[in-house]
Amino acid sequence: SWRGAKIGFIRGFSKEFPDAQTFKLEENFRSTGHILDASNAIIAQDQSRIPKTLYTRKGAGQPVEVLQFSYMSEEADAIAAEIGRRAASGCAWHDIAVIYRQNRLSRAIEEALIQARVPYEIVGDVGFYQRVAVKDALALLSLAARPDDRQSDEAFRRVANKPTRGLGVKGLGAIELRARDQDISLLAAVSETRLSQKAAAALREFERVVREIGAQEDLTVGDRMRLLLEDTGYYDMLRADDSDEAATQMENLAELADVADRYRKIDHLMEHASLASGAPGEKGKERVQLLTMHRAKGLEFRHVFLPAWEDNLFPGTNARNLDEERRLA
Template sequence: MEPADVLAGLDPEQREVAEAVRGPVCVLAGAGTGKTRAITHRIAHAVRSGAVDAQGVLAVTFTTRAAGELRQRLRALGAPGVQARTFHAAALRQLTYFWPRVIGGDPPAVIESKLPLLISASRHLGRDLERSELRDVASEIEWAKVTQISPEDYAEASRKAHRTPPIPAEDVVRLYDAYETIRRERHLIDFETILELTAALMTEHREVATQIRQQYRYFVVDEYQDVNPLQKLLLDTWLGGRDDLCVVGDPNQTIYSFTGATPRYLTNFPVEYPDAAVIRLVRDYRSTPQVVSLANRVLAAARTPHRMSLIAQRPDGPEPVFAEYDDEPAEAAGVARAVRRLADGGVPLREIAVLFRVNAQSEAYEQAFGEAGIPYLVRGADRFFERPEVRQAVVLLRGAARSAGADDELAPTVHHILAGVGLTPEPPGGGKAREKWESLKALADLAEDMAAEGADLAGFVAELERRAGEQHAPPVEGVTLASLHAAKGLEWDAVFLVGATDGMLPIVYAETPDQIEEERRLLYVGVTRARVHLTVSWALARAQGGRRSRRPSRFLDGLTGRPAARARSSSSAPRERRQAAVPVSCRVCAKTLVAAAEQKLGRCATCPVDYDEALLESLKAWRTTVAKEAKVPAYVVFTDVTLQAIAEKAPASEQDLLSITGVGRVKLERYGDAVLGLCRDAADRTENA
């Protein structure tokens, strides 16, 4: 491939990026504008034209999968020698190499999670904290470390940043300090320390800095709006005063400020580098004009000087749909019906996503899809190659590859092996069994695709190992359920943005103007995930029969173009006048509840509560029997949270039972008598005790 061929097919702005082979260069790339294409062609053009040496390029991004995609594209463009890594992977490689040479001994071991050390620190301090609290403390420590805040400065810094610590700030300080002490004593490093120590090695040992800077002379940083102060410190240390740097990002997609990320490094790039070339990519190749128009209007009211209007390049598509429901169960059921219509119309389930603000919102959709027989996967629950069935299958395939003969055909061999671990010709009904089947089917489909290209079993296993290293999972046939944060960087033919109410989007604890604007950008990210079909919906009440007091997100004001479409629901009661959303408070500590599961329980997950444990066990045993008889997953009958709520409230009448979220009219008719009977039996046992 000649250098000129690398530039073929680029639009004028992408070509301008590719031809700017030396830095400093700042690429402001809107959603769907082909930024990865632009920067990979830029690197390939620079290498193939001789402007730079491939070994001297370090392309940095934020996820293992994104780094793998960069490497794959660069190989295809004839630049296989370029290093494309995450910040942490690049730093750890350098730290591991230089530690024995300049410090001596083995380098520290890397911990995947802070939780075990925090448990030790908590016990050392005589505190008895829940794991959920310690996970939140870990997030606070991560924020402090990436923003270079020491334990003694945490309390004041968190107050100034308007953070809400999960426990008193003074206790976070003590845990943070104890955590760092234990980590150092045990010769361990976390992900933030990897970056700190690499920068420190270069700063304190000139020979280390000289060798690294001689190796890497040409830097590209993707998603630059997500860089935090610690990553910027390491990048500056790598550069050592040089300016051969290309950064790519979109300030309108800054949605990780709560982790310490800041867009100011991107927006101030021309100030830091006055001679920088600034190139804007605004041609959107992902979404239809209708979706792009809505995305532009979402940002029209944003308080930002860096707003970019996208220009759609695709043909026309359907207008976005705005749907209002009486309650959350009706919203979930309505989405399930709409998904079924899209699937019947030819849209693959893997090309459909349901996106929500917080992970707890997925429960209603898992239940609705389970009842409708629609397969789904929850993004962020576990990584594809870490699932037990996938790990088992890969081990078996690897063993088979070692003894495979020349005449063994790839696809039949893989199908035979996978059949032994659960792959059947037809999928099971739903739940965990369906999820396992979908994972195995994805492996089988990948084998068939590679067999068509002439691959053998050894090549297939090698491809699986490459994908596992890059977290590049094969597509799984099922609707994706994901938070808006987890959806960033992904796209689907059809997207359902659900729960778009004030108090959820923006989230109730977004108080400052900057926090509100980040919530607006989160909606923008959600809208721009859709290629063709987009539905934005909200529910006026949380539970069936509840007071319909919620209002649509303020970010939708003036965007629907007409009164919101009235969606069918089970309630025929007249619509009440919309009022501001009324926060749900914990009945124990009075704290405002945000998570759907906590709202269902009416209390914080960590607050103590008295309930009849025997009743809960009876309810679970009854649910198991009913689920087996109906041949459905247990959660289709009632979820664990719903059973917990029933055990805590011990309803004595149908009206009491109906007031519990997750118990609608249909389930009342099916299971009401049995559940109330169990509650009466529990009450009788208590009276006779």
């Protein structure tokens, strides 16, 4: 589609031009019979469409399999297992695709593929652990775990001014210099550095929060992360932003917290995130393709998995046009 495109222009064309002839392009040269039967059944529910029934000369092909699962993680594990089985029988990784309605649905699939050691590529997006809010949350956890370790300095640089605390280039430079001179971490150097009144107050409060939450060893990693995001003002920063991007980041953080709840030690979560950020998600031909339905338009794959076909996900709760959702399906 393109900007300003509306299906009503096509549907109303014959009314505007009553002498126009209609030529239906009904033969499909890509898909097999079973796939077209399923597609025709879905789109037939659109009562205002121009009647058209797709057909193919390619034969019936393999039936469409419909499986039900109680949980998204269960569905993702089953997909990963089936992908592994097909690969073992000779199917090339790049002939397999997992296609979903929204980018945020990739996380469970990524987790399952990582555990199954299946190489994958996310088409047109970054991997879950490469997303901005996810990296910020991991940085906060790393900083809280080792506030006095110089290895936490990169984490400090990433989140010290999120949300804005009045820390500019000059102020950060002063902290860096103090840390180097005294051989201490950047977080520890905050209280040793002369800063503007605003920055000094905000950063010392930030240090207090990070240290206090980091010292609470009875918390799960997920609960510690939630506290850090709340008490440092990160959640409030996103809540104050009514953009779709901010809403997506909140969803990503909720997903990450669910993953983090499985761990008692931050190091174990970091190892998992490091594995997820490495080779499995790199670009390359021999990888399973993960992509949204919009990205999949015009592409062909021999093996396709379609997760999360359920109420409130596809169509979503904010789906403004159910007919458009049917066309995507």
